[in-house]
Amino acid sequence: MKNRKLLSALLPVAAIAAFILFNACKSGGPANNGKDSLNTTTPTADGGAGLKLPAGFNAAVIADKLGGTREIAVTPQGDIYVKLNRAKNGKGILFLHQEGDKATVKTGFGTFGGTGVYVKNGYLYASSDEEVFRYKLNAQNEVISPDQPEKIVTGLLSRREHEAKAITLDNDGNLYVNIGAYSNACQVEDRKKGSPGQKGCPILDSAGGIWQFKADKLNQHYGDGVRYATGLRNVVGFDWNQQNNQLFVMQHGRDQLHDLFPDMFTTKQSAVLPAECMYALKKGDNAGWPYMYYDQEQHKKILMPEYGGDGKKEGGQDAIDPVAAFPGHLAPNGLLFYTGNQFPEKYKNGAFIAFHGSWNRAPEPQAGYFVVFQPFKDGKPSGEWEVFADGFAGTAAQTASGRAEHRPCGLAQGPDGSLYVTDDNQGTIYKITYKK
Amino acid sequence: MDFKKAPIIIFASVLFTVTGLQAQTRHKAKAPVKHTTVGLKASIAAGQKVFAQYCVSCHQADALGVPHMNPPLVKTTYVLGDKTKLIKIVLNGFNEDVEINGETYSNSMASHDFLKDQEIADVLTFVRNSFGNKASAITAAQVKAVRATNKKS
Structure with a gap:
């Protein structure tokens, strides 16, 4: 009797596990059906970090178990600043010094958790989920007064969903901050089946876009900044493109098309739609959220179902087109334009994108957990993107179930052209190098 | 035939049918009572x-x-x-x-x-x-x- 009870309780678990396994085997790891196929370069084993990289590249784990390591900055001296999502022992920013293939934590400071960290013009900039701070650096790019940051921006909205404030700077003294929308699709009731989209989405007044502030003015609030671009649901990976002198962003597309509209979208469609989009922004641009999403298979801007769409009707007539589109839910958390000389010529001025990996593909297998390279020519994406560094998750089953060991998050380029990747799951920092 | 036993047999079969029906209904309603x-x-x-x-x-x-x-x-x-x-x-x-x-x-x-x-x-x-x-x-x-x-x- 007891055994039978146990068996009936376990049966559904076994069924779900079998379903996951079946799907994982069926698609051979990451989702690849038709145009969603993930292009891979010929992978080779690397020097022990467990990553798959193109021939000639090597990855080393230079630090691990640091905490929730989000964005990363490497100074001209080769020292590292990395931001933790939650302060560990009261320290939210770690400073590491490199010796050979190891980086050692020298000090920690900043009591706040958060995402953004950026080094520019003699200052270290770092963000919490509500504020942006800066620390003056000495000639060696070391923080002079770790306990006395200047508050640059304050009072930004953080309502739990899409709370991370990513930051970057241009060459004209401006600071850019992502303020993510505290919503999936601006429904009256967030993520509730049957709840309609709000007319004239009020979230866009104070979130769902990129705000521009002065990089050297203290205590700025919304009123001191400019809504530089709107209609962006959530951006974590963005970078200033030096070739175009232009801001590029990676948007996290909406979730749950099947959950909320099972009659319009199958679980398979919902797993790959909508696209994770790359946008090249100009001041005043609107990327269209929440009124539309981009379908990378139809190559069209589609009217959001919460606003009357059916998966086919086009929408977003006033919205800009993405410059590149990637499969859904892969969660681009890091974007870096490569300007170094260490890597082969094809990588110069192209974009590396760290995909944190999906969760919203269930019950379909999860995907992502890799660093992608998108080739560029003359400041525009040119040619197919490819998986550059893979294997962060561990086994194919770990990828499919979403139980990834490591999740790529932040990217930085070292003074010698090496590429740094953070993992915010186990607090690992990888250094990727190339040898002819 | 022993008519004295008839009411008992009828009673028993009715009872059987009723309980059977009840069980069926209960099963259909998934009765987690x-x-x-x-x-x-x-x-x-x-x-x-x-x-x-x-x-x-x-x-x-x-x-x-x-x-x-x-x-x-x-x-x-x-x-x-x-x-x-x-x-x-x-x-x-x-x-x-x-x-x-x-x-x-x-x-x-x-x-x-x-x-x-x-x-x-x-x-x-x-x-x-x-x-x-x-x-x-x-x-x-x-x-x-x-x-x-x-x-x-």
């Missing part, structure tokens, strides 16, 4: 379907959730503890930061008050008896009672 093995099994099976439709995309097939975003449903007092609190999470949604085993979770859960009492009972019974969890069943009557006193938004 008493926590019989049959009732529990049926409720878990029905709950699994509700889980696959409304819960799996956030809480995941193994119910372990998503780090920092969607909380796990395994070995937590939110699931195994107070039934009223648990039923209210489904009815009202959940919009506050929650810390479970040292990890915080911040995603918003929508109200699922559009589910029927029986569906909520089934899915919660399924979750409380799957993924390594072991706790008593939740009945439609319990959901109905909580819904009746639940705050109106």
